Amino acid sequence: MSPSQQARPATAGGRLRALLAQDSLITAPGVFDGLSAHLVARTGFSAAYLSGAGVSVAGFGLPDIGLLTQSEMTERARIVVTALGGIPLIADADTGYGAPMNVARTVREYEKAGVAALHLEDQAFPKKCGHLPDKELVTPEEFTAKLDAALQARTDDDLVIIARTDARGPLGIDEAIDRAGRYAAAGADVLFVEAPQNIREIEKIAAEVDAPLLINMVQGGLTPDTAPDRLAELGYRIAIHPGALLAPYVLHGLEALGRLGGTMPQAMPGPQGLFELVGLREWSAIGERYHDNAKDSA
Template sequence: MNPSTPGARLRALLSGGDLVTAPGVYDGLGAALVARTGFGAAYLTGAGVSVAGFGLPDIGLLTATEMVERAGIVADTLGDVPLIADADTGYGEPMNVVRTVRAYERAGVAAIQLEDQAFPKRCGHLPDKELVPAERFEAKLRAALDARTDPDLVLVARTDARGPLGVDEAIDRANRYARAGADVVFVEAPRSIGEIERIAREVDAPLLINMVQGGLTPDTAPATLAALGYRIAIHPGALLAPYVLHGLDALVRLGGTLPEVGAGPQGLFELVGLSDWSAIGERHREVNV
């Protein structure tokens, strides 16, 4: 292990006994704040980059190029703080995944996260997600493993099976992806503390969990997660949610009109056109049938 690489620094954290808490970042300012407040790691949130960077909902509208550029800015600002970076579905088939991994690695990330949703993906805490077959995602994982030039780059495999297929399938896929070589496994959106406990008990791999404010997974104390054996807890909305709420308040104080804001991730995405973009997708889906 070369401790000078981002991946090695993250692996050193994972080898310790403490839960790694990674606040979500999406720009240079957030990265600077995380670095200066003493966190051991940060998480490049695709939802945050979509919403705050481009004014778009997290429904697969960003490109690999846009995400890689943002990853480079954030990783550079973080300095020695390792960055776990969301790479959605890898932006294509195994060949595309190879290019994605190479680009993210050059950008300076410590870990790259890939998920088993069909393209275009959706935020993990939205309904109507669609998955690719597990064996197809395993091919992407093999491509990612072959593509990394630093063997310490951490590969995070995320399954979104809990929503459309249930927790049994999610656990089955999580174990499959671990056997395929994923360094860390991420079961998205468990619905109860019982499911959180079951995943920890039945998945044989280092585990990442996603704490989304207002999302489907119950907020769980870090000490509880650590005791269950989770190794990483990401908090994508740690900076984004206060930014939106305080930003709206500041604008209203200047004389603006408070828009109707729904609860949770869906409400956030509605502020940046979720309904409009969903209607576009449905309209063209019907044309192509």
Template sequence: MNMSTARARLRTMIEAGDLVVAPGVFDGISASIAARTRQDAAYLTGAGVAASGFGLPDVGLVTQTEMVERARMIVRACGDLPVIADADTGYGAPMNVVRTVREYEAAGVAAIQLEDQAFPKRCGHLPDKELVSADDFLRTLAAALDARQDPDLLVIARTDARAVLGLDEAIRRANGYAAAGADVVFVEAPEGVGELERIAREITAPKLVNLVLGGLTPLESVGRLRELGYAIAIHPANALAHAALGMLNALCELSGENVADHLPTKPSEFFDLVGMREWAAIGERYRTPSREGA
């Protein structure tokens, strides 16, 4: 396995203007199958790692060291296939982000994705997200860019502003992150074809689109996304959803349960399989009280 070769290949594909399609991987067999089926790249999905590796929903419960350990194994299993790795918010302040980038780079990933949510983050297709300021994220981004050693390591800047502040602010942030040096920008969870088209039109930097089964963004075809000029299309849930369906069918057959009672149709229902309701109750129990009226 040659880490530099995988990184250079991913950068070359993006600079050539083609669309890189990256299915989500989350364990050894999904990574191995991605390599054997000759995908363009693989996307190490934080949600998939949380669910498959730890039985947890994607609400900021998995740590940097746990993700790095998983990234190292995924890179080995993928061989020369470039791995695009989710690193959530960078796991702390800019100082922590420096260590995160160093650890992910040492693990061999070809790209690292950071986002402007406040900690603890939530899956981009769940409600009730909170953001840090654009200025705060620019400090995170600067730390990440300064920390990388291999110039071929791509730094992807994701904004979740669409759900919180609207599409105008999401586009403004994405363009600001690109101007600050992000190699690729990622507006999370646009709603409708019109929003996908506007993002493509108003952001000139290389763009990533996230196509989540049952999520908020329309599942446009490879041909249409290529026509719009997107650089990367990640499909984080496809393999995981099919694997979970197979497990539900097999285990309900053994127990006599009705599989229809457990089938998820959207991300929040999938995370209920790994305790979303219970963790939400814990979060609510210890939530900082509002200071309004104090």
């Protein structure tokens, strides 16, 4: 290797891959704007996670049900990458925002924004938060086509492509593990089985998926909170915490408004309650109205 090559700074993906090569769990708190990114950077974390739910709720006042566009997420990624100042950013890229050609463009735009990694999921469009009910999936074949488009589109081979399956909810843990194995064989760098519902499922994923693993720790979600040491012992490499800053922001914000005389809204606990604060019921009603109309006319 020449001196000039040795002096070349690592790309964002390269920095994340260096962390993945270490024998420890990467904890990535969720960020959604410049302030949250600065807080993560100034408290010593080695990575951060651009939460689609966080950007939807805090950035746009919308529930996480597939309402954001690729360009809106990409612009937020640029802001966060700048604020993080070199800390690798793992980004939520939903379903890739369309067909394989759209996925290719998504990867290129996220890469230009400076992310270290992005994850794509096998939900049908419009997607839903992984911890909401009634998710719909594409076939494994459809998703592997998108995954191949993503792998071929990156110009930096160090950009980490993460394949996420949401099959646990609608099809069960065995189908989710089977899909994860198929996506690993198709070339995904990291596998993400969304929403295991107990510690036995967390252990089963670790035992049966032969690839680096990411796990999503959602406060009040379907997956039980699991100690970092236990996750590392099982072999998980990344733990994302999308609500680590957003949940306290909402709770303390409501408390502060209550002290000023505000009336507290009624909302369910967990992700669904959070999304209800930003119009989940109203947006869902629109989606169901036209979904039902389409079925009636079929």
